[in-house]
Amino acid sequence: MEGIGELISQYGFPIIAAVGAGYMVYYVWKWTTEVVDPILNEARTTLIALIDRVRMLDNDLIRLNQKLNVILQLREQELEEQRKKDLKKDKKD
Helix, strand or coil, rough: CHHHHHHHHCCHHHHHHHHHHHHHHHHHHHHHHHHHHHHHHHHHHHHHHHHHHHHHHHHHHHHHHHHHHHHHHHHHHHHHHHHEEEEEHHHHH
16 A cells, blocks of 8 residues: 555656546456457347347237138138028028
């Protein structure tokens, strides 16, 4: 601690504080670019892959929903035709 006290007495507190703040900025920048940035890139890649999978699933669900709607419409048409046939048959009897 005497070394820091000597530096402060020699150069002044504002200069030593500015050097300390500069080192802190350098340390944070280095840590961010070396540690955090690769992790973020990996997470970004994973996120893009997940978004693509969700889009594919959404498209599959849309197609299945359309197929189901077509099947339900066909069944309704068949039931309606059957009812008409039954009504005609009942009227004949």
